Amino acid sequence: MVFVGEFGLINLIRKKFKPLRKGVLGIGDDSAILYKDNSNLLITTDALVDGVHFLSRKIDFIDLGYKSIAVNFSDIAAMGGYPLFVLLTIGISDKLSLNQIENFLKGIELIRKVYPFDIIGGDTVRSDTFFISITAIGKAYKKPILRSGAKAGDRIYVSGKIGDSGIALDIVHNKLKFKVLDRGYFLRRHYKPEPRIKLISYLLSKYVINSCIDISDGLIADLLHICEESKKGFNLKLDRLPVSLEKIKIDKNFSMEDFYEYAASCGEDYELIFTSPSVIDCEDVFKKTGVLVSLVGEITKSGYSVFYNSRRKDWKSLKKGFVHF
Amino acid sequence: MVFVGEFGLINLIRKKFKPLRKGVLGIGDDSAILYKDNSNLLITTDALVDGVHFLSRKIDFIDLGYKSIAVNFSDIAAMGGYPLFVLLTIGISDKLSLNQIENFLKGIELIRKVYPFDIIGGDTVRSDTFFISITAIGKAYKKPILRSGAKAGDRIYVSGKIGDSGIALDIVHNKLKFKVLDRGYFLRRHYKPEPRIKLISYLLSKYVINSCIDISDGLIADLLHICEESKKGFNLKLDRLPVSLEKIKIDKNFSMEDFYEYAASCGEDYELIFTSPSVIDCEDVFKKTGVLVSLVGEITKSGYSVFYNSRRKDWKSLKKGFVHF
Numbered sequence: 001m002v003f004v005g006e007f008g009l010i011n012l013i014r015k016k017f018k019p020l021r022k023g024v025l026g027i028g029d030d031s032a033i034l035y036k037d038n039s040n041l042l043i044t045t046d047a048l049v050d051g052v053h054f055l056s057r058k059i060d061f062i063d064l065g066y067k068s069i070a071v072n073f074s075d076i077a078a079m080g081g082y083p084l085f086v087l088l089t090i091g092i093s094d095k096l097s098l099n100q101i102e103n104f105l106k107g108i109e110l111i112r113k114v115y116p117f118d119i120i121g122g123d124t125v126r127s128d129t130f131f132i133s134i135t136a137i138g139k140a141y142k143k144p145i146l147r148s149g150a151k152a153g154d155r156i157y158v159s160g161k162i163g164d165s166g167i168a169l170d171i172v173h174n175k176l177k178f179k180v181l182d183r184g185y186f187l188r189r190h191y192k193p194e195p196r197i198k199l200i201s202y203l204l205s206k207y208v209i210n211s212c213i214d215i216s217d218g219l220i221a222d223l224l225h226i227c228e229e230s231k232k233g234f235n236l237k238l239d240r241l242p243v244s245l246e247k248i249k250i251d252k253n254f255s256m257e258d259f260y261e262y263a264a265s266c267g268e269d270y271e272l273i274f275t276s277p278s279v280i281d282c283e284d285v286f287k288k289t290g291v292l293v294s295l296v297g298e299i300t301k302s303g304y305s306v307f308y309n310s311r312r313k314d315w316k317s318l319k320k321g322f323v324h325f
Numbered sequence: 326m327v328f329v330g331e332f333g334l335i336n337l338i339r340k341k342f343k344p345l346r347k348g349v350l351g352i353g354d355d356s357a358i359l360y361k362d363n364s365n366l367l368i369t370t371d372a373l374v375d376g377v378h379f380l381s382r383k384i385d386f387i388d389l390g391y392k393s394i395a396v397n398f399s400d401i402a403a404m405g406g407y408p409l410f411v412l413l414t415i416g417i418s419d420k421l422s423l424n425q426i427e428n429f430l431k432g433i434e435l436i437r438k439v440y441p442f443d444i445i446g447g448d449t450v451r452s453d454t455f456f457i458s459i460t461a462i463g464k465a466y467k468k469p470i471l472r473s474g475a476k477a478g479d480r481i482y483v484s485g486k487i488g489d490s491g492i493a494l495d496i497v498h499n500k501l502k503f504k505v506l507d508r509g510y511f512l513r514r515h516y517k518p519e520p521r522i523k524l525i526s527y528l529l530s531k532y533v534i535n536s537c538i539d540i541s542d543g544l545i546a547d548l549l550h551i552c553e554e555s556k557k558g559f560n561l562k563l564d565r566l567p568v569s570l571e572k573i574k575i576d577k578n579f580s581m582e583d584f585y586e587y588a589a590s591c592g593e594d595y596e597l598i599f600t601s602p603s604v605i606d607c608e609d610v611f612k613k614t615g616v617l618v619s620l621v622g623e624i625t626k627s628g629y630s631v632f633y634n635s636r637r638k639d640w641k642s643l644k645k646g647f648v649h650f
Contacts, residue, residue, distance in 0.1 A: 017433075045414055045447060048412045051452075088338070090454055108342075109341060122338075125378070126377045128376060130452045133414050222480070
């Protein structure tokens with residue numbers, strides 16, 4: 001994600017550094033576009049820090065290598081592109097073993113077999129805190145898809161299952177309010193997210209996609225990003241969300257409705273939310289790409305409405321995920 | 326600089342990740358070139374870590390902002406280009422004040438006034454260790470200049486004064502073996518290096534430049550990089566190096582010859598070493614760009630020879646700077 005959090009830094013930087021050149025899209029979307037008129041190159045950067053985004057004493061370093069690339073490629077997928085190049089910067093602390101580093105690189109090799117790319121540079125530095133900072137460069141299949149392109153009447157779709165990654169985080173931090181039946185599944189979903197490159201490629205070959213974002217802050221929070229940038233509203237049907245109901249145990253303290261609301265606020269799913277004027281043949285998409293796609297609502301002229309079984313939920317008391325602004 | 330040091334990591338990565346695509350120049354040069362045949366976009370990345378590359382309790386954060394961009398632009402200058410875009414990632418620790426962050430951004434504003442560029446993305450994350458990871462994108466004025474382009478018979482030139490930054494580091498670490506007359510000068514040279522964009526632009530408009538590198542490891546070490554990549558040798562005249570003799574005090578324990586040898590091994594000067602078949606009119610270059618350019622030797626077919634007042638120095642016992650391989 002581009003410029004989150006600390007000190008409202010994004011606003012400070014946006015204000016201070018107004019763009020000098022036209023045809024360049026900067027801070028605000030998942031990736032920046034280098035020269036709109038030209039090559040449609042996309043560029044994005046993401047940093048992962050030990051103790052903040054992962055715990056080096058707990059994480060499998062093969063997963064870490066895979067994920068550190070995957071989260072960047074997810075941003076490129078959300079812009080309607082595929083990856084070409086990576087710049088890999090690692091801040092290496094004394095506590096790391098050579099074996100951990102080798103496993104980290106193994107994870108990168110793994111994802112490179114799925115999405116071929118070249119490592120064209122980087123930096124390795126010493127650092128008391130282990131960190132990874134990756135810049136990925138990609139190319140849009142057609143025109144880059146922007147957050148700002150949603151139109152009233154567009155259908156809202158999401159890929160994959162929503163909430164899995166957040167469940168894994170709550171498992172790890174002992175914060176889960178319900179029981180899970182397949183712990184391993186949720187952990188895999190969190191530690192090894194899949195960038196939806198193949199999905200977006202197939203969708204673009206068949207349909208018009210007006211806007212897209214990947215879920216890092218939570219489904220509602222990220223849908224809000226689309227609607228803010230597009231100056232639109234939405235109707236969202238919570239009960240239509242694709243969630244892993246069969247892998248958890250609901251009880252009277254945590255209802256099915258609670259679960260749908262929870263899933264809509266979970267971050268780091270790295271699934272895509274996209275809007276389209278077309279009726280997408282979700283069965284066909286699943287057959288061709290292996291990825292579930294679900295219709296969950298529609299873009300409106302204005303206002304945010306969330307429904308559960310046709311009953312409108314109170315917007316103010318609704319969990320929304322990590323909202324920056 | 327691209328992939329230095331730890332664990333011989335560069336070799337591990339080079340071996341594991343052989344390029345998949347042609348027309349792309351990756352690890353090894355100052356910057357990578359995106360598509361040789363296309364837009365001649367250059368891309369480079371550099372990380373600065375608190376406690377390793379600077380001390381946050383000592384450094385002026387305006388300087389830090391300026392320098393963190395400048396070192397990346399220096400890599401772009403060394404490839405014969407000018408900067409266009411920056412992606413700015415900051416790992417922010419609790420110990421930093423808002424004032425420090427604001428000064429850091431002020432430093433970036435300062436350098437942006439000299440070399441206009443857009444910030445098109447980045448990431449701000451929490452981190453126990455404060456770090457800055459910057460990716461800069463530029464464009465070559467003509468064909469990118471490679472390290473591998475040096476030809477036997479080329480004259481070797483350097484920009485600016487050599488050794489200043491190393492003197493500053495030794496002042497800060499109390500390791501200096503001689504007295505300095507202008508402490509402030511050396512500190513300024515270390516904390517506020519100037520990327521040689523204007524110089525390379527002017528040179529390319531008048532002369533053929535066959536190879537170029539910026540000095541990060543030391544003059545001899547970086548000249549070795551050129552010669553290794555070009556499969557050539559060099560004759561270097563130590564006494565021709567542009568050094569700040571007038572700002573230090575030589576005595577019997579540290580001779581003039583010692584000083585020249587020392588300067589040739591100092592890192593982080595961010596001056597350019599470049600080779601050219603042309604006789605460069607250094608006086609004209611200085612008039613037009615304000616940058617000193619000095620002829621210090623020539624490229625040969627093979628072998629490394631260093632002379633001081635026409636006397637050949639012993640290669641093995643010579644200080645060379647930070648040699649990776």
